Amino acid sequence: MEACLITDVRKWNTFIASSTFGAITQTYEWGMLAQRADSIPLYCGVIDEAGNLCAAMLVLAMRLPKVNNSYFYAPRGPIMADLSSPAFSLLLHFVDSLARKHNAFMLKIDPVVHEHDIAALQAFERYGFAATDSFIHERGEWVLDIYPDEKQQLANMKEKWRYNIRLAQRKGVKIRRGHGSEDIQLFHTLLQETSERDQFFIHAVDHFEYILSLFERDDNAALFLAEYEGKAIAGIIVMRCGDWCWYRYGASSSQARHVMPNHLLQWTGLQWGREHGCTHYNFMGIPAVLTETEGPKDPNWGVYTFKRGFGGQAHCAMRSQEKPYNLTVYRLYNLVRQLKHRYASARYERSELARKRQEYTVKKVEEPVPVR
Known part of the structure; x- marks a missing residue:
């Protein structure tokens, strides 16, 4: 087997289309779309002895503003039959070599595999990945059988x-x-x-x-x-x-x-x-919590109830996986990310409080004055 950059568009897309869960964000065209947004698409693949693709992962080299670093991101990759196979090791080593050329401080993957895929989780852990709740591609999706x-x-x-x-x-x-x-x-x-x-x-x-x-x-x-x-x-x-x-x-x-x-x-x-x-229709994003008591607090709850009315079931992908290449830059990036998350959460809580106050005020105004 050999790992290399794949330039054959048809061969790449045919292999991506064979994925169990599907991965439109791993297609050749998606890399071209990302390139328009100033990312560099890297079509990393493993060719077997017969000359066929047996593993593939579209990696986007995404430049951080105002610094001389980038990070690698694989949206819904890698695509392969078995993450415990030697092809995964070969693929990751090839990506690691590209990371040095692009000065990437980490490889981030939002896997396409199911959250309860223990073998896949063990494979990621074996190669130095750690799970994180920071994601780019939402884990929860509503899927309908066609x-x-x-x-x-x-x-x-x-x-x-x-x-x-x-x-x-x-x-x-x-x-x-x-x-x-x-x-x-x-x-x-x-x-x-x-x-x-x-x-x-x-x-x-x-x-x-x-x-x-x-x-x-x-x-x-x-x-x-x-x-x-x-x-x-x-x-x-x-x-x-x-x-x-x-x-x-x-x-x-x-x-x-x-x-x-x-x-x-x-x-x-x-x-x-x-x-x-x-055979499957993916409505995409749904709230993280789907219980009636907690879920309605999510701003996407109304969208979720619309989607589930068509039938179907929830599908939750594995947590985002990150592998640092440069620990110093990665820790700094993590710190900035946490601060941004706290700020966004605080702003959302303030907006929710303001909305509830407004609802209470409107309700009080609309309530009839009791006759004494």
Whole structure:
């Protein structure tokens, strides 16, 4: 076996598509997307005696601002059948050699494997990794099996979700495939409204133009727009790799929400995945705590209840793994990261306290004055 950088795009993507859990963020195109954001993609692979790929890991060399260091990050890697095989050792030694060339102070991996995979955990520990709760790619995802029979798919949904899909159709919501700059701009305008409403970061419109230009080539991505009375009111971008389909981005207007466009959009995304032979539909991020008593405190709880209405189950990946190369820089980075986390947590707690005070004030104002 030999470890090397892989330049054959088709060979790489064919192997990535064979992954059990799927890994759109390990595809060749994802590395090209990261390169646009000033990261350096390194397509690290192990070739066996027959000349076939037997292990692969897209590693992104990510430069830290204002310092002469970078760190390596593997989003949902490595891809291989058995992490206890010699190929994993060979792959990691090759990545270590590249780290010296790129002055990387650590290798960070958000593994694609399940959290209860003991053999995988032992393999990471054996090669000097330590688990951390700091992640880039969220561990918790909501996964739905795609059934060949649409009636069975509908039967597994909550009754209200089936009703909402049909309601949108009866109300005249039309779903169409989006193409070109004009449709991407329509989607981005909706996304801007969504981000202002729900307070999250979004990329510029050219980021989404580039995503679709990369992944639409082999029909591995699709933009769907929901229109009502001739106006776009919601949209999603779905992507696929191997047996898996992902709901990657979603946007919706505050107007015409009563016609339930998002239910019909997700149903369209499911059908698109089924038509391409996918067996799993990944709704992606869900809260870390899923109990009814604790979960509703999470700002993503409403999104989670929407996703689970379609049926499916929670999937939690293994904790993020980090292997330091330069302990001094790594410890300094860890300290800064902890301080940022504390600041973000304190800011969130203050905003929650302000929200609760506002709710209490509104409630007191709305309460009728007792007659004496």
